[in-house]
Each structure stands twice: as structure tokens, then as C-alpha cells.
Amino acid sequence: RKEVEQDPGPFNVPEGATVAFNCTYSNSASQSFFWYRQDCRKEPKLLMSVYSSGNEDGRFTAQLNRASQYISLLIRDSKLSDSATYLCVVNMYSGGGADGLTFGKGTHLIIQP
Amino acid sequence: NAGVTQTPKFQVLKTGQSMTLQCAQDMNHEYMSWYRQDPGMGLRLIHYSVGAGITDQGEVPNGYNVSRSTTEDFPLRLLSAAPSQTSVYFCASSYSWQGVDTQYFGPGTRLTVL
Numbered sequence: 001r002k003e004v005e006q007d008p009g010p011f012n013v014p015e016g017a018t019v020a021f022n023c024t025y026s027n028s029a030s031q032s033f034f035w036y037r038q039d040c041r042k043e044p045k046l047l048m049s050v051y052s053s054g055n056e057d058g059r060f061t062a063q064l065n066r067a068s069q070y071i072s073l074l075i076r077d078s079k080l081s082d083s084a085t086y087l088c089v090v091n092m093y094s095g096g097g098a099d100g101l102t103f104g105k106g107t108h109l110i111i112q113p
Numbered sequence: 114n115a116g117v118t119q120t121p122k123f124q125v126l127k128t129g130q131s132m133t134l135q136c137a138q139d140m141n142h143e144y145m146s147w148y149r150q151d152p153g154m155g156l157r158l159i160h161y162s163v164g165a166g167i168t169d170q171g172e173v174p175n176g177y178n179v180s181r182s183t184t185e186d187f188p189l190r191l192l193s194a195a196p197s198q199t200s201v202y203f204c205a206s207s208y209s210w211q212g213v214d215t216q217y218f219g220p221g222t223r224l225t226v227l
Contacts, residue, residue: 031212032213091213097210097215098146100145104155
């Protein structure tokens with residue numbers, strides 16, 4: 001069974017700190033990778049796509065390591081509003097259809113004042 | 114744009130009852146899907162559609178039916194509710210069936226089956 005694995009946490013981090021978490025995936029042929037954010041009792045929303053060369057969006061940096069089959073998310077200068085569950089999403093189908101999107105169970109992040 | 118809308122927000126059913134969860138999107142998206150989210154598990158795909166008139170099964174289709182008569186609407190029918198179907202259900206849509214597009218989720222339906 002093709003899997004996407006995340007540390008469920010919770011990660012308790014003081015405001016202003018840097019936090020990073022990883023996600024591993026089992027299918028070496030996977031081509032599309034994403035981080036979604038889900039607030040408590042809300043729907044998931046796209047945080048960022050993850051590109052082969054790595055990408056940055058403000059305080060957020062995503063990296064892909066194909067050799068070790070993991071993606072990472074780094075949050076710098078964390079804010080109270082960053083408290084949420086972060087879902088790793090990998091397309092497990094080499095053909096790339098959206099039905100191949102596989103969601104990790106999520107990493108719960110709590111930013112403390 | 115309203116985005117993806119779902120009704121109802123909450124529902125309680127008795128075992129054996131049937132019901133339809135409604136989902137609509139106003140973004141002219143080609144791809145629509147239904148997921149369920151259970152505690153300690155990732156979102157799991159129930160059914161999906163790559164366009165009007167075309168549907169297919171996902172990972173956990175048993176006990177559910179779908180249809181897609183229009184681009185906008187993608188209802189999910191529970192045929193005979195069971196306690197194992199207690200879950201949060203999310204409808205999602207994306208511009209195309211290709212897995213590189215952003216998935217836009219509705220606010221979810223919290224279903225309890227007694």
C-alpha cells in the first residue's frame with residue numbers, strides 16, 4: 001500500500017521560533033507534492049506546492065528530497081496564527097491524476113505565546 | 114465566487130437511513146471529489162468525477178453513490194447508513210483532473226450515524 005507518513009506531533013513551539021517537519025512517501029515515481037493547512041474543525045487549504053528545486057513563500061520554505069523520498073516544511077519566525085495541522089499531500093500515481101492524491105494524517109503545530 | 118459549498122453542515126442519522134450530501138462549486142472546475150476524514154487517519158477518497166457524466170470509485174467507495182449530471186453539482190448518497198460512516202465529509206474541486214492543481218475544499222459535513 002502506498003503511504004504518506006508524518007509525525008502527528010503535537011509540536012509545541014514558542015512564538016518567534018523556527019520549526020520544521022518532514023513527511024516521507026513510499027512511491028519513488030511520485031511527481032506532485034503539496035503542503036495543506038487545516039485549522040481546527042475547518043477544511044484543508046493549500047499552503048504551498050513543493051517543487052524539485054525547493055521553494056519559499058514568505059516565512060515558509062518547502063524542500064523535496066527525491067533520493068530519500070521526503071518533503072519538508074520550514075516555518076521561520078512562527079506566529080500564533082500558524083497554529084494548525086499541516087497535511088502532507090503526495091500524488092502516488094505516476095500518471096498524475098488527482099485521484100492519486102494521498103494525504104498524510106497531519107502534523108499538529110501549536111505556537112505558544 | 115462562493116467557491117465550494119456543502120450542505121448540510123451537520124447531520125445525525127439512524128442506522129439504515131439514507132441521505133444525500135450536497136456539494137456545489139461555482140468555479141467551472143472539471144474535477145470534483147469526495148473525501149472522508151476520520152480521527153487519526155488522513156483524508157480518504159470516496160468517489161471522484163473528471164467531468165459531467167463521468168464518475169469513478171476512490172479508495173473507500175462502499176456504501177456510497179455519486180452522480181455528476183452538471184459541472185457544478187456532485188452529490189454523495191449514503192444508501193443505508195452505518196455507524197462506520199460516522200465521519201467528516203469534504204467535497205473538493207480543482208480546475209482539471211491532473212493532480213498538479215490546487216484542490217479547493219468545501220467546509221465539510223459532520224455526519225453521525227447512531
